[in-house]
Structure formats: C-alpha cells, structure tokens
Amino acid sequence: MLAKRIIPCLDVKDGLTVKGVNFVNLRSAGDPVELGEYYSRQGADELVYLDITASHEGRKTFTDLVRRVAERLSIPFTVGGGINELSDIERMLNAGADKVSVNSAALRRPELIGQIASHFGSQICVAAIDARLEENGHWICYANGGRISTGRNLFEWAREVQERGAGEILFTSMNHDGVKTGYANQALAHLSGMLSIPVIASGGAGEMSHFRDAFTLGHADAALAASVFHFGEIRIADLKAYLKQEGIIVR
C-alpha cells in the first residue's frame, strides 16, 4: 500500500535554517544539510527547503545548498521560494532537487505551470497554494507569501493547475498556519475529492492527532509541518509510531 508521507519544511535564509532548533545534537543546528539528514534518519519521507532570501547573493548560496543536500540526502526533496521562470527551475533541478514548487509566479502567469510540465515533466512540478477562508465563506488564493489577495477561488485554481500539468498540490491554509489547532480538513477533503493528483496538507499541525486527522478526515496524501518538528515538540519517529497505531499506513 502507498504510505502517507510526513514532510518537514525548512525555511532557509542566506544558507541557514531560520526557525530555532533547540533540541538536536547537531554540530551546527543551523546547517540545513545536517538538519535534513537528521530528519531523514528519523523517518521523514521527503523534505521541503524553502528559500526565504530576497537578495541575489542569497539565491546563489541557496543553489549551492541544494547541491550539497543532493549529494548527502537519500530521500526526495522539494525546493521552493523565489521561483519565477523556467531558468530558475532548471537551475534547481541541475543542482539536484527532485521537485520544485511554484506559488506566486504561477498566479501571475498560469501558463508557467504548463511550461514546467512540458519541459521537465509534471512529476517535478509542485503547485503551492496559500489560501484564506474569507468571512464570506469563500477560500481565496493569496500571492507573495500571503500578502496579496488574488481574488481567485482556491478550488478553481487547484483544478486549473492540475489541468495545466502540476504533479502535486501543496495547500497551506492561512487561517490554520501557526495556530496549531489542526489542518484545514474540510477544504483538504474537498480538494482531495476533486483532484486526481496528490495533495499535501500544510498549516496547523500542533499535535500528533492533527496529522492523523489530515489523513483520515482531510484525505491528504502527505502532511507538511515546520515548527512542531524544529522545536522538538513532535519527533518524527514518535509520530510515525503513533500513526501506525491509529491504523494509518506510514513507512
């Protein structure tokens, strides 16, 4: 049986992980490669490295980092952040990334998804979508790290990126992100039911049961989280054992 995936997300700025890591016995807790290896040893199924650097030099540092991650890591990893055009994708794939996520650039130029799919294959193209449930009851997509409302409906946009050739959808609920009260399971279930590509849940993990619910209630194929792993609140090995006990198929 295909296992549900657990994916730690690492924010990287100027080549170093950003969020505090106060639990791991690493030589350099800020080294994204060492942290990635640590998660991999614990049973992480994939990793996401998100470049939150703005400067040009930072971008170059990130590419070097992707190269080092590819040399050392024996599980798949996705990179994202600042991906604007095909040449960015090519640079990341050449550095050894398995998949690349696009977010704001695709909202600005939807045809980018199709170009990525036809150049490099759907399987490398992760469409990241940040959306907020507005007071009027509609899920609306946001660009630029959740700063700009696009007015686009989440479900319509999700269907469009699938049709344009995205291989996976990484859906972050802005209402749930950072709140630690669980994932947006209703929206996840709706996405999962209408799409034929895998859906990764993101935003809201605070307890182990939240991961279970993302799989059982949200029908997500994978669940992504950052701070609960980085701050040592949940160990991936413990999470996997818990999910197994709850009858969920994990590696």
Place this chain on the structure above:
Amino acid sequence: MEVAVIKYNAGNISSVCHALRRLGASPVVTDDPEMICRADKVIFPGVGEASTTMAYLREHRLDRLITGLRQPVLGICIGLQLMCRHSEEGDVDCLGIFDTEVKRFVPSGPQDKIPHMGWNTITDLSTPLFDAAMEGSYVYYVHSYYAALCEQTVARTDYLQPYSAALHKDNFYAVQFHPEKSSDNGGRLLKNFLDL
C-alpha cells in the same frame, strides 16, 4: 571497478551518481560506446517520456549497444520501461529485453492518484539485488506507467493492481522505483548490484 551511467536525453541522472558516490563508487556518465562496453557495471537511469527517449537511443545507436551488453546492467525507472517490449507512452516499441508491456495506470476514481508518487512496499523478492530483510520494505516511486507482471518479475508492488517492481533476465536487472531516493533500502540495493 568502473561504473558507467548511460548518458541520454533523460533527466535526474545526477542523484544516481550521488548515491553511487555515497557507496564509494566513482561513476562515469557517458554515451561513449567504448567506455560503456568496457565498464564492469552499467546503469541505465533516468526520468523521461518513453517515445522521445527511445527515439534518442535509436538515433545514437545506443539501443543495440545496450541490448548487446554482457556485464551486469541496472535499469532504473524509465530505464526499466525502455528495457521492456513496448510502451503505451507514445505507443513505442522498446528494447525488448524483458518480455512485458508498459501500460498506463488507469484510475477508477479521484481516490486513485496518478502519478503513483511516494513510498510503497516491494514483495515476492528474488535475485541477489534484494536482501531477505527487504521483503515488504518501502521504496520511493514516481511514475504514471508500469510494467505488467511477467515471468521475469523478481519483485512486485501493488498500486491499483500488482505490477513489476523489478525485472531480471540474464545480466539485465531493472527496478521501477528510485533506489537513489529510497533511503537505506535503496542504498543496499545499489550496493548489492555493485557487488554482483
């Protein structure tokens, strides 16, 4: 030991090389017939589309070269599919090393996601590629087409239906999953291949 990794118009060859280097091997990525024939082990990796990669192999006369190899050869992912008789992807005749067809997964509803992406188990293992301890273990997959079960199937995975996770005939081995991305199990498989 010389390990040749066949260079052609398929993506993601570098991660295979990284995995081989982690095992202490020094892979050479090449499309030079002499270097490929001389190597102790040959790896035929890649991610790509069957009909365009097959056309490239024919154009560069790599098709006959590969089928004529005598040393251990390991096909990975699209490599496995190209070693079969025919692929539905672009309706193309392939190398015909393994007597089976490559077909597209047919979903029966939205719960059946295509591509088959993620970690799944391998069972009914045989050949020295696999340790006994790998029975039922997880490996990493990304693919939309699969090789149907046949006499040369030496490992199977179940996704929508059982299919060939690995094939073996004479000196030719192939796996549909990505050993280079399959953590410790994948490393062990690559090591077993290098030790053949």
